[in-house]
Amino acid sequence: MANDRRGDAGGEGSGLPDRELLSASDVTRTIARIAHQIIEKTADAEHVVLIGIPTRGTVLARRLAAAVAEFGGRAPAVGTVDPTLYRDDLRRRPARALEDTQVPEGGVDDALVVLVDDVLMSGRTVRAALDAVSEHGRPRAVQLAVLVDRGHRELPIRADYVGKNVPTSRSELILVSLTEIDGEDRVAIRRGAGE
Amino acid sequence: MKHLLTVTDLDAATATALLDTSDRLRQALLGREVRKLPTLRGRTVITMFYEDSTRTRVSFEIAGKWMSADTVNVSAKGSSVSKGESLRDTSLTLSAMGADCVIVRHPASGAAHRLAAWADKDRESTGTHTSIVNAGDGTHEHPTQALLDAATLRDRLGSVAGRRIGIVGDVLHSRVARSNVFLLATLGAEVVLIAPPTLLPVGVAEWPCRVSHEIDAELPGLDAVMMLRVQAERMTGGFFPSSREYAVAYGLSDARAAMLPEHGVVLHPGPMVRGMEIAPSVADSARAAILAQVRNGVHVRMAVLYHLLAGAPE
Numbered sequence: 001m002a003n004d005r006r007g008d009a010g011g012e013g014s015g016l017p018d019r020e021l022l023s024a025s026d027v028t029r030t031i032a033r034i035a036h037q038i039i040e041k042t043a044d045a046e047h048v049v050l051i052g053i054p055t056r057g058t059v060l061a062r063r064l065a066a067a068v069a070e071f072g073g074r075a076p077a078v079g080t081v082d083p084t085l086y087r088d089d090l091r092r093r094p095a096r097a098l099e100d101t102q103v104p105e106g107g108v109d110d111a112l113v114v115l116v117d118d119v120l121m122s123g124r125t126v127r128a129a130l131d132a133v134s135e136h137g138r139p140r141a142v143q144l145a146v147l148v149d150r151g152h153r154e155l156p157i158r159a160d161y162v163g164k165n166v167p168t169s170r171s172e173l174i175l176v177s178l179t180e181i182d183g184e185d186r187v188a189i190r191r192g193a194g195e
Numbered sequence: 196m197k198h199l200l201t202v203t204d205l206d207a208a209t210a211t212a213l214l215d216t217s218d219r220l221r222q223a224l225l226g227r228e229v230r231k232l233p234t235l236r237g238r239t240v241i242t243m244f245y246e247d248s249t250r251t252r253v254s255f256e257i258a259g260k261w262m263s264a265d266t267v268n269v270s271a272k273g274s275s276v277s278k279g280e281s282l283r284d285t286s287l288t289l290s291a292m293g294a295d296c297v298i299v300r301h302p303a304s305g306a307a308h309r310l311a312a313w314a315d316k317d318r319e320s321t322g323t324h325t326s327i328v329n330a331g332d333g334t335h336e337h338p339t340q341a342l343l344d345a346a347t348l349r350d351r352l353g354s355v356a357g358r359r360i361g362i363v364g365d366v367l368h369s370r371v372a373r374s375n376v377f378l379l380a381t382l383g384a385e386v387v388l389i390a391p392p393t394l395l396p397v398g399v400a401e402w403p404c405r406v407s408h409e410i411d412a413e414l415p416g417l418d419a420v421m422m423l424r425v426q427a428e429r430m431t432g433g434f435f436p437s438s439r440e441y442a443v444a445y446g447l448s449d450a451r452a453a454m455l456p457e458h459g460v461v462l463h464p465g466p467m468v469r470g471m472e473i474a475p476s477v478a479d480s481a482r483a484a485i486l487a488q489v490r491n492g493v494h495v496r497m498a499v500l501y502h503l504l505a506g507a508p509e
Contacts (some may be wrong), residue, residue, distance in 0.1 A: 056499060085262075087236045095196075095506030097212060098219035103226070135227060 009063035018175060021148070021166060022187035029176075030163040031060070034145055035067035037161050038076075038114060041143070045112040048076040049139075053083060053129050057117035059180045060147060064116060071152035076114075081136070082126035101132075109137035116163075118176040120146040123157035148187060150174050196502050198311045198327045202338045202378040203373055210381060216344050216498035224261070235264035238295040238504050242330070243285070245271040245301045250489055251330050251339070255298050258496035264295075264504070265382055286310050289325075290317055295504055296326045297385065304370075304391055305331030326503040334368050334396075340464055341374035343495040344421065345382060347488045351460045352418055356383030361413055362404075363389040364423035364472050367396050367434070371464045376404045389413055391445070393434045410445055414454040421462040422447050422472045442471055452477045458483050 010182060042048050052061030058080040069075035082099040106136070115129055125142060133139065145161035150168040166174065166189065173190040177183070196209065219489040224230050240259040242252050252268065259266035269289070271277060276285060282301070289297055297314075302462050307329035314325040348355050360379055363451070366372045366388050373396075376386050380403035388399065388406045399406060407413050414420065425441060435441045452461065452474075461473075461483045469475045478485060 082219065082223065085220075085232045090234065090505045092506055093507050095502045098216050098223070098501075101225075102221045103217065107226075131233070132223075135229065135231075 005065070013165075018188040018190045020186065020188050024185040027147075027185040027187065030147065031063050032067055032071075034161045034163060035064050035071055035073075038064065038068055038145070039071060039073035041160070042073075042076075042112055042114075046139075046142070047111040048074070048114065049104060049106075049108055050076050050078050050114050050116055050145075051103075051108070051129075051133060052080045053115065053117040053125060054079070054080055055113075055181060056176055056178050059178045060118060060145075061114075061116040064114075064145065076172075077106060077111075079104040081124055081129055081132045083132045084127075086128035086131040088128070103136045103147060103194045107137045108133060108139045110140050111137075113125070113139040113142045114145050115142060116131060116145045118147045118178075119174050120144070120149045120157075120159050120162075121152050123153050123155035127155050127158050147176060148174055197314075198307075198314075198329075199338050199499055199503065200307050200311055200327065200329045201336045202341050202374045202381070205338075205378065205381065207381050207383070210342070210345070210378060213342055213495070213498050213502060214349060216501055217342075217346050217494040219371070220501070221491075221494045222491065230261050232262050232380060232504055235259065235262040235500060238264045238272050239293055240264045240266045240296045240298065240500065240504075241269060241289050241294045242266065242298045243269045243289065243300070244330070245276065245299075245306075246331065248300055250492060251300065251337075254489070254492040255328075255339075255496050257433050257493050260502055261493070262497055282306065282312065283307065283313060286313055287317070290314065290321075290323050293323070294325055296500065298328040298330050299332075300330040301332050305337035306332045306415050308332075324508045328499060328503070331370055333370065336374045337370040337464075338378070339492070339496055339499060340371050341378040342499070343488055343492040344371075344375055344464070345378055346491040346495050347462065347484050348379075348384075348419055350487065350491070351484055352458070355383075356380060358418040359385045359387065359407055359416055360419040361387045361389050361410075361420040362401075362423065363410060363420060365394050365434075365448070366390045366399070366423065366453060367394045367427045368426040369423050372421075373402075375421065376402050380404065387413055387417070389445070391435060406411070409429045410451065411454065414451060414459075415456065417455060417459060419460040419462060420447065420455065422467075423464070424466060424468055425471055431498065440470055446471060447473045449474055449476055452480065452482060455482065462488060467490070 050061040050065050052058030065076050065078045080100050080102050082101045143160040146159045147163040149162045152168050171192050175188045177186040256266045311327040362372050379386050386404035389410050463485050
């Protein structure tokens, strides 16, 4: 489960104020840093594709691609893949709405795919996204970039690029806001409002 | 959503969610070699058809298969129904075998409702969850046809709301017409029924639509026109003098198709009787979205199965 904002419109939680983890300029700097790391780690790859996991992962993928191009790397192709149809917890809650799936022209065959999401927690979303991507072709390799890694993994999955590691308890929520969707860039933590 | 029996159970938000899911499923399968999603693995979908059908039954079966459900087809011919088994006993048998979803077509209006009421009752006693989908009941409703028509109109016209849609022909015997009138009205379209007075059902004045008998006067103002098949198999009286006369008065000829605005779309739920309600050249023209309707049928039915079966039982 990625960003806890999904299914939570940002209403009042426990009454305690949200604590800011990343300000707007922190978010910009973090994305720039990950973009530099992607350039470094994919320098020998012919064909790099950034695939965002909706909805905020898709926005991050677009920003990362623009930053990679700006810092002198070859502009990677950008796509988005909705993992919902591949989730292992569909039967645990009412049917979810599906999100966009757009594989860039040229596909993912033999590409170096970088999956992009906002928050990494259990790893189940990433597992589903790996399945979804593999249905569209056979990438040479798949890497993972996340803005926040909050721990609590339930599957053997780790990120290759991490914006910020945040030790959390399960009862906390990570709230990622991005300008394109939420009107501002910000990452915050809310205490005691989760499970 | 537990069952899909009638479009009048769908509000605009639910109908739009189904159409959005349909679009997303089409997107998810676009350009793929293997058109298979794991979403409904382990679920059993049974189609139970007491009337002939090609596209509806096949597209439900494909929809189920593309989502990895196990699909089984039962037709009245060749099943115990021909030995005299009642609808109630057939439905009990199918749910005892663990059907998660029964898709039913039946010549009696209201058959799907009966099945759904029984399924809900059995659920209390046996704990089984069987969803019922109405794939056409008599002259009552055919909800997935209306949904796929709405999906096709949305593709071609960009939106359904605010558009004027004409439905021409045998409205009296048409469950497609009824479902479309109510669904398109829910989605904000203006619907015009165009038919001879003998082919309009009693009570049409209460439907959310306008009625006209003059096709030539209506065509220039329509964004889309849906031609209905003249259902000879349901006609027991003299509804019009001859098929030739019907074709002249209400058939969509080349000359009539030319009266539609530039963007005007031609729909037909199929099966077509070429030369009767629609001229062959119109059916094959660029205006016609008839094959697009069939393609959308699979995705819309996948969306229905997804909404009924993928989530936790309600």
